[in-house]
Amino acid sequence: DTAVSQTPKYLVTQMGNDKSIKCEQNLGHDTMYWYKQDSKKFLKIMFSYNNKELIINETVPNRFSPKSPDKAHLNLHINSLELGDSAVYFCASSQPSLYGYTFGSGTRLTVV
Amino acid sequence: ELKVEQNPLFLSMQEGKNYTIYCNYSTTSDRLYWYRQDPGKSLESLFVLLSNGAVKQEGRLMASLDTKARLSTLHITAAVHDLSATYFCAVSTVDINSGAGSYQLTFGKGTKLSVIP
Numbered sequence: 001d002t003a004v005s006q007t008p009k010y011l012v013t014q015m016g017n018d019k020s021i022k023c024e025q026n027l028g029h030d031t032m033y034w035y036k037q038d039s040k041k042f043l044k045i046m047f048s049y050n051n052k053e054l055i056i057n058e059t060v061p062n063r064f065s066p067k068s069p070d071k072a073h074l075n076l077h078i079n080s081l082e083l084g085d086s087a088v089y090f091c092a093s094s095q096p097s098l099y100g101y102t103f104g105s106g107t108r109l110t111v112v
Numbered sequence: 113e114l115k116v117e118q119n120p121l122f123l124s125m126q127e128g129k130n131y132t133i134y135c136n137y138s139t140t141s142d143r144l145y146w147y148r149q150d151p152g153k154s155l156e157s158l159f160v161l162l163s164n165g166a167v168k169q170e171g172r173l174m175a176s177l178d179t180k181a182r183l184s185t186l187h188i189t190a191a192v193h194d195l196s197a198t199y200f201c202a203v204s205t206v207d208i209n210s211g212a213g214s215y216q217l218t219f220g221k222g223t224k225l226s227v228i229p
Contacts, residue, residue: 043219103155104154105154
């Protein structure tokens with residue numbers, strides 16, 4: 001049973017397209033996140049979502065929008081994709097009282 | 113803005129040798145994490161350090177935390193090739209602007225470790 005699952009694992013698309021990445025967690029955690037890992041392996045938080053409260057990293061372009069249909073899902077929608085959006089995107093979840101963060105397997109997005 | 117600095121960023125070491133990776137952070141935090149990432153893979157949790165003076169060990173890896181110095185170390189003992197990976201430290205802080213008290217992780221840039229036979 002995968003705790004945090006992301007789909008798709010790989011995504012190749014053209015500039016200007018709109019795409020979505022899905023994330024689901026079966027851990028019962030209250031908070032979910034999206035992180036971006038760039039080509040230099042640097043990990044940076046994009047969003048956190050807790051009890052329907054969205055916290056946005058101010059450096060994230062508004063072309064990126066998270067959507068959470070329920071507590072177990074946090075999807076990432078990206079409009080008008082740009083070359084610089086190519087990266088690996090990780091979904092994660094956590095429960096503050098339990099201290100742990102669990103990461104999904106990542107989605108490698110390539111914009112051509 | 114919270115800064116988390118790791119050094120070294122690249123480490124090449126021979127099997128059997130010992131070495132330490134350092135992680136400094138710029139603000140108060142009571143939670144520090146170490147993760148391992150293999151190429152093309154996700155992040156694997158290694159240690160969670162929750163208090164000053166905390167020390168945890170797993171196999172050839174030992175992590176410690178000094179909250180007063182805002183420093184954590186990851187010590188590698190008698191390295192083996194299987195330890196080759198990128199190691200990240202991350203600091204957990206609460207977003208004070210969040211009514212729900214949302215925690216988030218801020219990562220260091222990672223240390224790419226290569227253990228040479």
